[in-house]
Amino acid sequence: MPSCLVLDPVRSAELPLVEPAARLSQLGWRVVASHSLQALSAGLQFDLVLLHVGTELAAGQRWMDVLRRCAPMPVLMLMDSADRFDKVLALELGADAVLLAPFEDDEVVARAQALARRLVGEPAMPAEASLLRAWLKSAVDAGVWGLSASERLVLRALLDQPGRVMSRGELMARTGLSAAGRHLNVVDLSVSRLRAKLQGSGIHGQGIRTLRGQGYVWAVEP
Numbered sequence: 001m002p003s004c005l006v007l008d009p010v011r012s013a014e015l016p017l018v019e020p021a022a023r024l025s026q027l028g029w030r031v032v033a034s035h036s037l038q039a040l041s042a043g044l045q046f047d048l049v050l051l052h053v054g055t056e057l058a059a060g061q062r063w064m065d066v067l068r069r070c071a072p073m074p075v076l077m078l079m080d081s082a083d084r085f086d087k088v089l090a091l092e093l094g095a096d097a098v099l100l101a102p103f104e105d106d107e108v109v110a111r112a113q114a115l116a117r118r119l120v121g122e123p124a125m126p127a128e129a130s131l132l133r134a135w136l137k138s139a140v141d142a143g144v145w146g147l148s149a150s151e152r153l154v155l156r157a158l159l160d161q162p163g164r165v166m167s168r169g170e171l172m173a174r175t176g177l178s179a180a181g182r183h184l185n186v187v188d189l190s191v192s193r194l195r196a197k198l199q200g201s202g203i204h205g206q207g208i209r210t211l212r213g214q215g216y217v218w219a220v221e222p
Helices: 018-026 060-070 084-093 105-120 127-142 149-160 168-175 185-200
Strands: 003-007 030-034 048-053 075-079 097-100 206-211 215-220
Touching: 003 018, 018 030, 018 105, 048 060, 048 105, 060 084, 060 168, 075 084, 075 105, 084 097, 084 168, 097 105, 127 149, 149 168, 149 185, 149 215, 168 185, 168 215, 185 206
Parallel strands: 003 030, 003 048, 048 075, 075 097
Antiparallel strands: 206 215
């Protein structure tokens, strides 16, 4: 049974996700609704977080902190703003998907189900794929290939979540590069260099893939 946290930390007068939450419950989801971050502070895990934010996304660090506390749970963010620039910024901060106001209940439910299938319902990886990932992690920790600090952080983040597509913003948050004041392009540069180094080591069949408009993923070829 999939689970969902409906979170509205801006404490809007009326939670805009009442109807989508009810529909997800009817579809067999376990749904918890809250105005506080207590569920995240308690370490509870959900298959999906529906996060409603106000129009204050310009305070990007605040929402990055919230998204970091949600990780590694996928997040569908609903924004009161109708500005597409805010949507792009939210995705860069680490949201897996963003819907702008006005929200359509049917689309919220459909997006939630799609995210659950894409990010939660990944098929189990073959044993040999898991063994190769374990070897790669050991090699990274041992300092082979002369990886830079940012390259090691990005590679470990992708290896730890195979099959999960992560935006640059999420990778920045997961690796701590954002807290260190690094720019988003450090992720792209690290990925480019990692690909060259991995290919030069004869690693085939697995690697970092780019999904246009979504981010990067450690993928396994069939």
